[in-house]
Each structure stands twice: as C-alpha cells, then as structure tokens.
Amino acid sequence: MDLPIPNPDPIPVPGEIGLILFLLYLTFSIHVVLMNILLGGLVLTFVSELVSRHSGSPECRHRHEHLAERLSHILPFAVSLTITFGIAPLLFVQGIYGQFFYTSSVLMAWVWLGVLLLILIGYYSLYLYTRGFARFARRRYWFIGISLAMFLMVAFIYVNNLTLMQTPQKWLGIYTGTQGSGWHWNLDEATLWPRYLHFALSAVAVAGMMVLGLGLRERDEARAAFMCRWGGSWFLGATALQIGVGLWFYYAIPGHLRAIFLDQEGAARILFVSAHVFFTVGALCIGLASFGRAGARTGWTGIGLILAGIAEKVINRDQLRQAYLGQVGWNFTTLQTAPQHDVIALFFVFLVAGLGLLAWVIARYRRETAQAR
Ligand code: HEM
Structure with a gap:
C-alpha cells in the first residue's frame, strides 16, 4: 500500500x-x-x-x-x-x-x-x-x-x-x-502509556537524585541527613516502580522491533545492557550514600552512573525509532x-x-x- x-x-x-x-x-x-x-x-x-x-x-x-x-x-x-x-x-x-x-x-x-x-x-x-x-x-x-x-x-x-x-x-x-x-x-498507541510513565518515573528519580545532591553539599548536618534520605528514597522508590513500567514498555513494543535490543551483533544491545548495569550499580551507590552507609564520593559516583545510563537510553530510543521507520522503507540513504x-x-x-x-x-x-x- x-x-x-x-x-x-x-x-x-x-x-x-x-x-x-x-x-x-x-x-x-x-x-x-x-x-x-x-x-x-x-x-x-x-x-x-x-x-x-x-x-x-x-x-x-x-x-x-x-x-x-x-x-x-x-x-x-x-x-x-x-x-x-x-x-x-x-x-x-x-x-x-x-x-x-x-x-x-x-x-x-x-x-x-x-x-x-x-x-x-x-x-x-x-x-x-x-x-x-x-x-x-x-x-x-x-x-x-x-x-x-x-x-x-x-x-x-x-x-x-x-x-x-x-x-x-x-x-x-x-x-x-x-x-x-x-x-x-495518539491514544490507541500500545506504547503510549508505558512510555509516558517511563518518562514520568524517570523524572521523579532524577529529581530525587538532585535532592540527594543538594543534601550532599548542605552544611547543616540535620538538613543534609534529611535531604539525603528523602531524595534517595524518592530515587529508589521511583526506580523500583520503573522495573515494572520498563517491562510493560518493553513488551508493548512489537517483537520484531524490540529485537534490536537482543541482536548479539548490534550496538543497540551493548548500550541497552550497559545502561542497565549502570542503573543497577548507580542505584546501589545512591542507596548506600542516602542512608549513611557510604560517603559523598559514592553518592556522586552513583549520580554519574545514572546520568551515563540516561545518555545511553537516549541513543537506544533513537535506534528504536529508526527500526520503526525502517518498516516503511526509510533509512539514512534516503x-x-x-x-x-x-x-x-x-x-x-x-x-x-x-x-x-x-x-x-x-x-x-x-x-x-x-x-x-
Ligand atoms: C518545558 C516543558 C517540556 C517538557 C515537560 C518536555 C518533555 C519531553 C518529553 C517527555 C519528551 C520525550 C517524548 C518521547 O520520546 O516520547 C520530549 C522530547 C522532545 N522535546 Fe521536550 N519537553 C518540554 C519542552 C520542550 C520544548 C519547548 C522543546 C523545543 C523548543 C522541546 C523539544 C523536544 C524535542 C525536539 C524532543 C524529541 C527529540 C527526539 O525525538 O530525538 N521540548 N520532551
């Protein structure tokens, strides 16, 4: 057609x-x-x-x-x-x-x-x-x-x-x-709600991370402890919910398109897997820093890892768009x-x-x- x-x-x-x-x-x-x-x-x-x-x-x-x-x-x-x-x-x-x-x-x-x-x-x-x-x-x-x-x-x-x-x-x-x-x-789009919720939860997690960052720099000890715990809790809560929403989003994408994340040879898989490794290790560091089990350096390392993972997901998101458009014969040579x-x-x-x-x-x-x- x-x-x-x-x-x-x-x-x-x-x-x-x-x-x-x-x-x-x-x-x-x-x-x-x-x-x-x-x-x-x-x-x-x-x-x-x-x-x-x-x-x-x-x-x-x-x-x-x-x-x-x-x-x-x-x-x-x-x-x-x-x-x-x-x-x-x-x-x-x-x-x-x-x-x-x-x-x-x-x-x-x-x-x-x-x-x-x-x-x-x-x-x-x-x-x-x-x-x-x-x-x-x-x-x-x-x-x-x-x-x-x-x-x-x-x-x-x-x-x-x-x-x-x-x-x-x-x-x-x-x-x-x-x-x-x-x-x-575009309400009949199967990925619409999980994609939106994925962005919304990521927003809450990143804002939690920002409050943690403010806490790590705060001089008043009581305030610093509160901000680290409060920010870290929002980050960890939103990230835990993200596991469910992320799976919902992944399975809402048609199978032949999300296959780019499984292709052993493709760059999309490397980015996808390493982004999740960054998120896991980053969340661990943030958890430890927020609840006083580790120092500020661990907290900043966690924040850095999460930001690197987000940058990788930005590329993944575009690779998926290219796969969608490939279905209608589009590619860069056009x-x-x-x-x-x-x-x-x-x-x-x-x-x-x-x-x-x-x-x-x-x-x-x-x-x-x-x-x-
Ligand atoms: C201030 C409130 C804004 C919010 C909350 C917001 C939120 C978002 C969200 C959630 C997406 C991702 C959508 C998706 O991938 O499905 C997005 C993408 C984008 N936004 Fe924003 N946006 C805002 C303002 C703007 C403005 C004012 C511009 C431009 C002047 C802009 C330019 C873009 C572009 C170009 C993309 C897509 C990039 C791409 O597809 O590679 N945004 N925005």
Whole structure:
C-alpha cells in the first residue's frame, strides 16, 4: 500500500548524518535531564508543600517548607533551560526526520500548538509560587499544583507526537477520520502509556537524585541527613516502580522491533545492557550514600552512573525509532547531505560559549546567595 509520507526536505541535511545524530543525542540528553529536574522537581515540591501543611510534627513541617522553598528557586531556571535545550534537538530532529515529524505535528496540530499555552500557564504559575512564597503562603499550593498539571500535560503531548511520527501506517486513517481538523491524540498507541510513565518515573528519580545532591553539599548536618534520605528514597522508590513500567514498555513494543535490543551483533544491545548495569550499580551507590552507609564520593559516583545510563537510553530510543521507520522503507540513504562545516563549527563555538556562560552565571549566583545568607 502506498503511504502518504512526504518526500524528505529538498534542502539537504547540513552535515554528515553521524555528526547530526551525535548533536541530537548530546543536546537531547541535556534536554531530558533538565526536563526530569523540572517535572520531578515539581512533583517533589508539591509533595513537600502538602507535607509542610498537614504533618503533625512541627519539625517535619519546617523541613519540608525549607525544601519546597529551595526547590522553588531552582525550578524557574529548569523551565528556561529545558526550553532552550529543547530547541537544539528540535532542529536536528527536523533535519533528519522532518518528513515524519512535520506530518505527525500537522495531524495533531491543535493539541501540539496547545503546548505553547500550557508552558506559558505553567511558567507563570511557577513564578507566582516562587515569588509569592511568603505572600501567598496559604494558597500557594494551588500555583505549584497548576504548574505541575501543565507540565505533565506538555510531556504527555510530546509522547503523543513522537510516537505518532514513527507510525506513518496510521496517518491516512487519522486524516480521514478527523477530516484534517488537527484534533487528534495518539491514544490507541500500545506504547503510549508505558512510555509516558517511563518518562514520568524517570523524572521523579532524577529529581530525587538532585535532592540527594543538594543534601550532599548542605552544611547543616540535620538538613543534609534529611535531604539525603528523602531524595534517595524518592530515587529508589521511583526506580523500583520503573522495573515494572520498563517491562510493560518493553513488551508493548512489537517483537520484531524490540529485537534490536537482543541482536548479539548490534550496538543497540551493548548500550541497552550497559545502561542497565549502570542503573543497577548507580542505584546501589545512591542507596548506600542516602542512608549513611557510604560517603559523598559514592553518592556522586552513583549520580554519574545514572546520568551515563540516561545518555545511553537516549541513543537506544533513537535506534528504536529508526527500526520503526525502517518498516516503511526509510533509512539514512534516503537523505541528501551537503555539509556546511563552517556553520557547524559556529554552532560548537556558541554551544561551548553558552555552556561556559551558564556555568559562570550559576557559580556567581551560588556565591552571591551564600554571601547573602
Ligand atoms: C518545558 C516543558 C517540556 C517538557 C515537560 C518536555 C518533555 C519531553 C518529553 C517527555 C519528551 C520525550 C517524548 C518521547 O520520546 O516520547 C520530549 C522530547 C522532545 N522535546 Fe521536550 N519537553 C518540554 C519542552 C520542550 C520544548 C519547548 C522543546 C523545543 C523548543 C522541546 C523539544 C523536544 C524535542 C525536539 C524532543 C524529541 C527529540 C527526539 O525525538 O530525538 N521540548 N520532551
């Protein structure tokens, strides 16, 4: 059957495919970690907000209020950095998979465009929470709750679009079924919910890891112990649930596609297996550091291993997308390339300069807030 897949963009890809994929993996890995800090951070702030209101113990209330305030100062930065580090992979995805990504975005156009409105509401609501922490003390949980709901919805829309783009077999039916109205959710996709939950749990785990990291750097001993235990518990709880959700996700992928993770000769298997080894050893280190059985160095090693595993999963995710698209005859040879090395070199210069500037701003911010305390 002829599928309504548009031709690749007539403008050639502006770099070797390997280089563009490398840039996609690099920038998307950063996006994913920041997005996890944002989404999971919102969950943990919301929970601390509730505990600080309803706990019977004044000490517990105080600790959670302090944690909620601390996180609330990190989250607005996480929003802006998530967006900034979303734009770069967006360019690379369009460069390589444009013919699929544009079509799925058009099929669910209104839902997709809704992302802008949701981010706007989520961002303002978060600012009201952070800036009005003392002023709106009694009602501020509404702001963090609204922000959490908005960003959870944004992530759900992304998962809808990115699963729809890799199943062009469904497009014609959707277009005729919706009469091209642009109102479509990809809800009949078997991997949709496990994939979404996989991202959501990963977000909670990474945010837990961040709280552990804050605890490892905290000077006040009682606060440090609380943050390490609390952050570590969220990390370990979400990771334990991830085992079930991960298996659900794996078995929801059609057998002939997930076979790439079993192929003895393929790179996908090496990445898949080593990512899980990193997650297991990383979780062990984090568990030991969180509950005082090992020092800060073990905790940081665990955090490093988990981040390395996430980067490997980012590549695995793209390899799976290539397997999906291979079913409709797509592969890299269908793309033309015309490398523009000067432009790519410029991109690297700005990327390194931008990251350097960011590191400087964060260092300066930390210095000034430490002096103001
Ligand atoms: C601020 C809230 C955001 C959240 C919570 C969020 C969440 C997500 C999630 C969950 C995915 C993975 C979806 C999947 O693979 O099924 C994703 C992918 C992606 N996001 Fe974000 N995102 C946000 C903002 C943005 C923005 C503003 C941009 C671009 C300007 C962006 C660009 C991307 C791109 C390009 C991908 C896919 C990369 C690829 O397929 O290789 N994101 N996002």
